[in-house]
Amino acid sequence: MRPMRMILVGPPGAGKGTQAARLIETYKIPHISSGDMLRAAVKEGTELGIAADGFMKAGRLVPDDVVIGMILERVAKPDAAKGFMLDGFPRTQPQAQALDDAMTRAGFDLDAVVLLEVPDQLLEERAVGRRTDPVTGKIYHLKYNPPPAEIADRLQHRKDDTIEAVTTRVQKYHSETAPIVPFYMAKGILKRVDGVGDPDEVTKRITSVLNS
Ligand code: AMP
Numbered sequence: 001m002r003p004m005r006m007i008l009v010g011p012p013g014a015g016k017g018t019q020a021a022r023l024i025e026t027y028k029i030p031h032i033s034s035g036d037m038l039r040a041a042v043k044e045g046t047e048l049g050i051a052a053d054g055f056m057k058a059g060r061l062v063p064d065d066v067v068i069g070m071i072l073e074r075v076a077k078p079d080a081a082k083g084f085m086l087d088g089f090p091r092t093q094p095q096a097q098a099l100d101d102a103m104t105r106a107g108f109d110l111d112a113v114v115l116l117e118v119p120d121q122l123l124e125e126r127a128v129g130r131r132t133d134p135v136t137g138k139i140y141h142l143k144y145n146p147p148p149a150e151i152a153d154r155l156q157h158r159k160d161d162t163i164e165a166v167t168t169r170v171q172k173y174h175s176e177t178a179p180i181v182p183f184y185m186a187k188g189i190l191k192r193v194d195g196v197g198d199p200d201e202v203t204k205r206i207t208s209v210l211n212s
Pocket residue numbers: 012034035036038055056057059060061062063067087088089090091092095160169
């Protein structure tokens with residue numbers, strides 16, 4: 001299989017993390033999630049984590065210079081030479097431009113940008129009911145994808161999956177992230193996918209647009 005370099009874009013709660021975990025199995029590429037990397041840095045108490053923590057809790061975006069450096073370093077690692085799945089990056093126009101410049105310098109092209117579309121009114125409930133298993137990294141939803149009873153006690157609720165933070169995150173998505181969509185549309189690599197419905201169905205929709 002040739003290297004696949006792709007990006008998953010979508011509002012908070014669109015299902016990017018859930019879909020990325022499935023797609024990396026199919027395409028055998030590393031899952032590079034800016035949110036996961038930032039949460040790990042916060043947990044470890046690194047300089048980057050300390051800088052990011054307050055922004056994340058409030059549902060605001062971490063400054064571009066912090067995130068761009070972190071991601072460009074990650075995509076330059078040897079395992080990403082066989083392709084990658086970026087999840088949650090880029091989220092602003094300067095981030096999209098920085099990634100584009102880095103790819104041009106490296107002589108690579110992006111293959112696809114999958115835009116997972118979910119209406120705003122569904123996002124709050126999706127995020128507030130979301131739970132993560134710290135042992136397997138799997139994402140559940142209390143109502144739509146209930147976790148097995150035996151792991152219920154260890155599940156974690158993200159600090160930014162509150163109604164207040166989700167409202168801010170959705171606003172930031174519209175003001176900062178949605179404007180990157182025309183950039184990828186102009187390159188002819190944007191794939192719009194309906195993110196509403198059963199996660200298996202959504203995975204099928206994504207693989208079908210990627211294979212077409
Ligand atoms: P996520 O897990 O993708 O929902 O990201 C969680 C939080 O991490 C976001 O609400 C932001 O505070 C921060 N974050 C993740 N990715 C980025 C990014 N590309 N640019 C700025 N902030 C980010």
